[in-house]
Amino acid sequence: MTTSKPEKLPKVPGEAGKTAIQVIERMMNLLDALANQEESSSLKNLAEQTDLHPSTAHRILNDLVACRLVERGDGGTYRLGLKLLELGNLVKARLSVREAAQVPMRALHKLTGETINLSVRQGDEIVYIDRAYSERSGMQVVRAIGGRAPLHLTSVGKLFLASDDSSQIQAYVTRTGLAGHTKNSITELGKLESELNQVRQLGHAHDNEELELGVSCVAAQIFDDSGKLVAGLSLSSPTDRIQPEWLRLLQDTALQISKGMGYKPKLADTQT
Numbered sequence: 397m398t399t400s401k402p403e404k405l406p407k408v409p410g411e412a413g414k415t416a417i418q419v420i421e422r423m424m425n426l427l428d429a430l431a432n433q434e435e436s437s438s439l440k441n442l443a444e445q446t447d448l449h450p451s452t453a454h455r456i457l458n459d460l461v462a463c464r465l466v467e468r469g470d471g472g473t474y475r476l477g478l479k480l481l482e483l484g485n486l487v488k489a490r491l492s493v494r495e496a497a498q499v500p501m502r503a504l505h506k507l508t509g510e511t512i513n514l515s516v517r518q519g520d521e522i523v524y525i526d527r528a529y530s531e532r533s534g535m536q537v538v539r540a541i542g543g544r545a546p547l548h549l550t551s552v553g554k555l556f557l558a559s560d561d562s563s564q565i566q567a568y569v570t571r572t573g574l575a576g577h578t579k580n581s582i583t584e585l586g587k588l589e590s591e592l593n594q595v596r597q598l599g600h601a602h603d604n605e606e607l608e609l610g611v612s613c614v615a616a617q618i619f620d621d622s623g624k625l626v627a628g629l630s631l632s633s634p635t636d637r638i639q640p641e642w643l644r645l646l647q648d649t650a651l652q653i654s655k656g657m658g659y660k661p662k663l664a665d666t667q668t
Contacts, residue, residue: 422448423456427476430466436473490516493618493627494526496656501629502528504649508642510633513613515552516626520572521545522553525627545607548574548582551615552628554601558592559625565589580605600647601628605635612638616650621658629653 425446430437432445443453457474460466464479494514501512505528514526521544547553547568557565569585576583582591595601603613615630629650631642651661 419456422446422452423460426453426456426460427465427480430474430476433475436469436475438471438473442474489620489626490525492657493620493653497526497618497627497629497653500649500652500656501526504629504631504645505529507645508631508633508639510631510637510642513552513630513632514618515550515628515630517547517553517556518544520547520568522547522550522556522628546572546575546577548572548588549577549603549607551601551603551613551630554592554595554603555615555617555628556625557588558595558601562589565592577607578605578609580609582606600643603630610634614638614643614646616643616647617654618650619654619657619659621660623659626657627653 425448426442429442429445439450439454439457442448442457443450446453448456457466460477461468461474464477467475467477469475493516497514501514505512509530511527511529513524515522515524517523524541524543524545526541545553547557557568560568565588566585569588574583574585574588575581582588599617601615603611603615605612607613611632612635613630613632615628617625618627618629620626629646631646633642655661
């Protein structure tokens, strides 16, 4: 005896999208309700504030707890999670560094005529969040804002890797395999460690045609008011056009941006 499969109901165009949007709206309403509470809030209170059935509110809150956007307190109460603080600090750092960097990096571009990039770290990559360039720079490729590149293949990425300890660097190598893009790419742990030691000693980093043949970069560190490395400022140029004096200009500009973020340099920073 065979049993027939239940007939599938026809899909309504756009229904899945509407459902997803509805869930997001409910999620945001719950987060807003929690944000309005000075202390933890009960499920009943949250359901009433958001006009949600308690079972619906409970299901969404459980998903938010799993994502660390919400924390479950005593007695089945809820409060905003630390993940929101982490995300908020990340956004704050990126927005503030971009704002502080815009005028100085455009001034540096005018002095050198070369492409100036502002980048931050996101996981195993750097993300370009701003740039100053012109068509006459002659660059084969100008990295778009929002573009990404592996840490070990870029000058800014090396700044961030140099701030990691040996176990973190080993974990990065394991995750990425140190894949290369050009014949100059660093693809061995020993060479990477040697390069990072040099970065720590000098306080700046180079990309010698490791991401793109014919293009070299030099990068300087940008710190926030707590002295944390939050971004890197890099100058990209055709290799045969790189000028040694640009490094000092780049470092001065990066320091200017850091000061704009509240960084108070040590005496050594102003003498290097």
